[in-house]
Amino acid sequence: MAVLWKGIQVTFAFFLIAGLLFASGVFAVLLYAKATGHDAWITPGLRALAAAPGLEAAAAGTAADSAAAQPEPAAAVPPQPVKPASAMLDAPMVRQLPELPSGCEVTSLTMLLKFRGLEKSKLELAAEMPRDTTPIRYNKDGTIAYWGNPNTGFVGEPTGAAKGFGIYHTALFAQLKAHVPSAIDLTRQPFAKLEEQLQLGIPSVVWTTIDYQVPEKWVVWDTPIGPIQTTFMEHAVLLVGYDETYVYVNDPLSGRSKQPIEKAQFIAVWEAMGRQAISYTNG
Template sequence: MLKTLKYIFATILVIGLVMTSAFFTLLLYLKITDQEFLIGSNPDDMRQSVAILTENKDDYNESDNVDQKKEKLESAFIDAPVVLQLPELYNGCEIATLTMMFNFYGIDKSKMDLLPELKQDPTPIEYNKDGSIRYWGNPNLGFVGDITGKKKGYGIYHTALFELLIKYIPTGIDFTGKDFDELEQQVSDGFPVLVWTTVSYTKPSEKQWMVWDSPLGPIRTTFQEHTVLLVGYDNDHVFINDPRKNQKGIKVDKKQFIESWEALGKQALSYRVD
């Protein structure tokens, strides 16, 4: 009888030790995983606690992965190179300005290297009896006319030029239609912007506009069209590299420049770095 009692006691002791060990092992695991062991909690309380833990975890991961937008500086300036369109490319302001951007990025190409890759709209020019243009190419399809100036030429718009930009800089971005503040943010972050404006950086007069028919339908435009590289700004001015002028950071009144940019359809190209 005594032997039986000793056996029962020993069995109970072993079971108790096993359960105690399991309990402390569970506590240790919960401590390591930073969870709570809610003794006496009902199922609803448990679900609520799990939900809170999950919510906090998601918040933490989300804040870790947010790409914080840099605060825009009150003024900024980028020391980008100047590339002149002349003497080879009388009408080549766009390809020369794109070359400035490429050279700043680190791409060792000249405007003449890039010229064969520039998209063209070969539509021949046709005139009305009064000498005005009746039918010609569309700059949204490619460069219109003769870029060298030996014959009549016009230019190229953002849609067609963007193809060449992303060929060399896959992270290129078309900022056309965005607010000018976003262009300034680009410069603030260290990225120059190719901008469509006019040769005088002012809004064209009504008599400087014209309309001709094209493969995409009628297009209203002006021979005052020009492109420059936006490299800086402050409260009242922008600073540009103009492919017609061998000078860095030409200072221009911001209000009049924005008006000229808006008149040309708010066209702009730039890029970001992954």
């Protein structure tokens, strides 16, 4: 008798599970047909079966479990801007020779300002350029013991009437800002920042060397604000373009416009010269 009763319980459980699965399927079909408007074929018997107490809830729970098992859609990733592979600007070419044999920096500034739309000559800008007029003194061996500091103003004489050296970004930036209030000093910024300027359509005055080589010979002298190490190969140009292999400059000494220089070499020299650069924004 116990065995018979056990068999009845198992059989009942089997038919109960089968009925729940069947009802879940019917309910899912009805939901789909209702949602899509294709429910004309559904018989009254199927409608009544799906509406039976308990079966509807069981089928709904099964559908909810199925929906919960679906993975969440991945969040949309905004597209990243792609850096242009090259940029090139048409900036006026101004030669420093013959009037300013030591005036590469102020001549490069002249090109930058002309590009901006300010029509001032290199001689006008040279006349107003900050100066450090500290007299030069020599050691017994002929090396320079004491002179001006290019961070204060132009050291020496740019016209060649006396020994001339140059001017660095701090002093020349003050002159640029006097003419362009939106001037920016990009010194010690990564070179990519100068490329961004070109992408925005703005050149920059950058410091390099006359032969575009890292200097092998450096000189040191004392100044009113402390000693300085530099090189007489110091030079400044207007950066007007770049691509994957080269940068392009307007060189006031050679007089060449868009002169190509191998990029890695140029960056190495620029870094050796203190990563100096000045420009402006369009704001």
